[in-house]
Amino acid sequence: MNLLIKGITIADPNSKFNGKTCDVSVENGIITAIASKLENLESAEVYHGKGAILSPGFFDLNCVFGDPGLETKEDISTGTAAAAAGGFTGIAIMPNTKPVVHSKGEVEYILNRAKGNLVDVKPIGAISQNLEGKELAEMFDMKQAGAVAFAEAGKAIADDGFMSRALQYALGFDGLLFTHPENKALVGKAQVNESKTTILLGMKGAPALAEELQVSRDIFLAQYHNAPLHISNISTAGSVALIKKAKKDGVKVTCDVAAHQLVFTEELLNDFDSNYKVKPPLRGKADNKALIAGLKDGTIDAISSQHRPHEIEFKNVEFEIAHYGIIALQTVLPLLLQAGLDTALIVEKLAIAPRNLLKLEVPQIAVGQAANFTAFNPTQEWQFDSETNQSKSANSPLFNTMLKGKVTLVYNNKQYRVF
Structure with missing residues (x-):
């Protein structure tokens, strides 16, 4: 054309x-x-x-569709339409579908479903079978079939030994693991950030320590195995500091941040709007500033959408039982501009760095x-x-x-x- x-x-x-x-x-x-x-x-x-x-076409490192099995949330067609409207010509999609993307069959299914699309769709395979954290998934076979990385899709691997083995196995075929920074034992049933604000709201909070402990563990394991590791969705000032030091020490660690974590804060929870319920939870203004500073100094490698579509019955309910996540592909750019990021930084973190992380060809004008x-x-x-x-779902606090x-x-x- x-x-x-x-x-x-x-x-x-x-x-x-x-x-x-x-x-x-x-x-x-x-x-x-x-x-x-x-x-x-x-x-x-x-x-x-x-x-x-x-700009070179944007690329998203972290979004969720429902295809296969959960197409009422989002299918390939509606998800790529939302991606295109948000400026993304390429996306990496998480494996938490039904069935889970944990073998080459599911990877091939996604690639075939997305064939011929304006938006390049790159599957991320599961690290463990059924995302259960017990047995390693067929990562090598999935990479051969076209998976670009491996993740547990917003779930943290609690077992230190299992995470160590996964890193060691992936290292053998140049596989990249994405990890989620959350120590579930410390978080418990908490659904919001631990702070004065959330205490006043009467909600049990998850401390920043729960994220930072998990980040520390994953950094130590990556350092021990001399293996590459990508920490997805960081949200605290402490995580930025830990990753900055690790990079200085030569650890092969990279990370990304969701666009909403640069602008939204826990004060927005005052009305108990479940559209602000995300994982990791919204933090404080000091965390926003540290994350933006981390983008500017190169500590944070990329920005993601963390697109999580849900049907209305999973969001239009009491905060405590609502599902986590917002639709975000179309709102990434406005949020980055609201955060004060300049054009050069937006292009670097949305178009160039994500592809470099996945060793994909970077488009040139x-x-x-x-x-x-x-x-x-x-x-x-x-x-x-x-x-x-353009999404099939409408769970966004920015709607209307x-x-x-x-x-x-x-x-x-x-x-x-x-x-």
């Missing part, structure tokens, strides 16, 4: 046009010309990019390269509601609100969408 983009600012550190306002021509999925001014192409749609930024990019306007406002929401920062175009796999 031919496209001519007029007058857009390019934000790609790997492109010689980085920071320049240019016209970009795409023919049959290939960038054919970039210049200050290009003539209109026959049979090409013209997209006017004034005020917009052109350059002549001769396959077109894989996202255009967004950082000042354009839009309403997130039932008309603009005006947001600033809109994705206006995505292009990948010889397909594009204008929003």
Whole structure:
């Protein structure tokens, strides 16, 4: 599909046009010309990019769909539509489906279901059979079939010995484990952060210590085995400090943070809105600041959506029995802008670093390269509601609100969408 983009600012550190306002021509999925001014192409749609930024396509490291088995939450079709509307041309999806993605059969099913999509879908396999933390899953076979990493999908592996064996096994075939930072023994039945705020609300809190102990254990194990490890969804200032020191000490550790953890705080729980119930729980303002600082100094490698769709019956209930998670693919960009992140940092943490972590090819905005990019306007406002929401679910605290920062175009796999 031919496209001519007029007058857009390019934000790609790997492109010689980085920071320049240019016209970009795409023919049959290939960038054919970039210049200050290009003539209109026959049979090409013209997209006017004034005020917009052109970035390599975003890639999400951590989202959940329901396919296979839980398609009433989200299927491949609706999930990739939401991803595209959020600027993501690639996503890695967690294995907590029904059946669990714990063998090559489920990996192949997802890849076949997603074939031909504008959005690249990369399965993450389970570390253990049925996510039970008892027997290792068929990780090598899954990697051969196309799994890009392995995780327990928001569950922490409590057994130290099992985690040690999993790291050792994955090291043999260059597999990457994603871990969730939560010591369940310390968290118990707590569902919110432990602080003065949550005590006043009458809710039992999970201390930051529960996250930081798990982060420490995983760092020590990675160091012992000299194995790569990715800690997903960190949320506390203490976790940032631990990972910063580990990197300085040469441990092969990386991490990501969910976009909402940079903006939302525990004070938002005052009305007991279950749409703010997430795991890890929302923390305090000091944690927000530490996480943002960690992104800026390179401690935190990437930003994820932590997209978790749920049917209304799992969210429109009392806070204590509501399920964790929010739909987030379409709201990542507005939250990052609200957090004060600049364009260069957003591009690095959303488009480049996630692919580097998974050893995937990073798209470039350059002549001769396959077109894989996202255009967004950082000042354009839009309403997130039932008309603009592309997800099958609607569990977001930002639903029916005006947001600033809109994705206006995505292009990948010889397909594009204008929003």
